[in-house]
Amino acid sequence: MKAVRRKSRWSFYWGLLPVVSVFFAWQGWVWWSWVSAPAIDPKTIESEAESPPAKVIEVKTGSTGQEIGATLEAEGLIRSTQAWNVWARWLSLTKGGGGFQVGSYEINPTEPMTEIAAKIWSGDVLKLSYTIPEGWTIEDMAEYFEDRGFFKAETFIEATKNVPYDLFPWLPKDLPHVEGFLYPDTYLLRSDRLDAESAIGQMIGQFEVVALPVYEQQAGDADLSLLDWVTLASIVEREAVISEERRLISGVFHNRLTEGIPLGADPTVEYGLGLTQTADRPLTYEEVATPSPYNTYINAGLPPTPIGSPGLPSLEATLSPEATDYLYFVARYDGTHVFSRTLAEHEAAQAEIWNERDSQ
Structure with a gap:
């Protein structure tokens, strides 16, 4: 009678090994899928009003990957510091050096952990x-x-x-x-x-x-240095309330400069004194008479520097002033101005505007 060869119990265990490996791999995949998923599932958000607010995370010089992960978990932006540390080591191995970058980061809890890590690793900081x-x-x-x-x-x-x-x-x-x-x-x-x-x-x-290309292309026509151009444009910017008057105001200032008449621009006086006049609080005669390099009632020509940041329309208007014989203008209280050719006309316009103001 032929003896029956009994299988070794080790053969049984070896047979179980693939099954066990698959089981643990599946368990690992389930775990990783959960820990690397967004802290808040976007699918659970029914409306934009329910969207969780983004948070700003500050990564300071010397912060370790573990510290960053702990902060993110504490802020409810990732699910697991342990998973973060695993991914940080993986990035270190696969990215060929580098590391998490210093800066402020805007992070939403609906972002997957791997995307958050990529943002901080690449230095995609908050702007x-x-x-x-x-x-x-x-x-x-x-x-x-x-x-x-x-x-x-x-x-x-x-x-x-x-x-x-x-x-x-x-x-x-x-x-x-x-x-x-x-x-x-x-x-x-x-x-x-x-x-x-x-x-x-x-x-x-x-x-x-x-701005500079505009000057380089057109400056020859206006005969202004770069500093003079920006300085005059800054005055035009402060004087011109409505765009339709910008080139005309520029034309008045060009006329006064040509004839050696002081510009008489209130904004330069305000700049020199560090104040801003209003309709209810206009400049006083004493302020207008106060000596200052920026007082264009006292000093002929342009002030030593610009008095603010002119925009492109004022810069362009300063290089292409409207041809006019006006030498004066006075502001109404609606943003427009009354333009005059003579001092007598100008003073009459001022008196009329002041009377209108007093009667209101």
């Missing part, structure tokens, strides 16, 4: 928007930046005195500050470069791109 309106001065900008929490007003003002000739050698020589060359526009500033010098560089760079 902060800021808008500079036409006519703003350095002081206006400084207050704005401080109110927005970008940097201190005094820090910005001091930075504007360090004229960056190394980056922009075309800037007029011996400027006391960069007033007038900070082009009014909307900008995005990286959170890891949130400093006054970066903002100043952006605005001068935009002037170089947008």
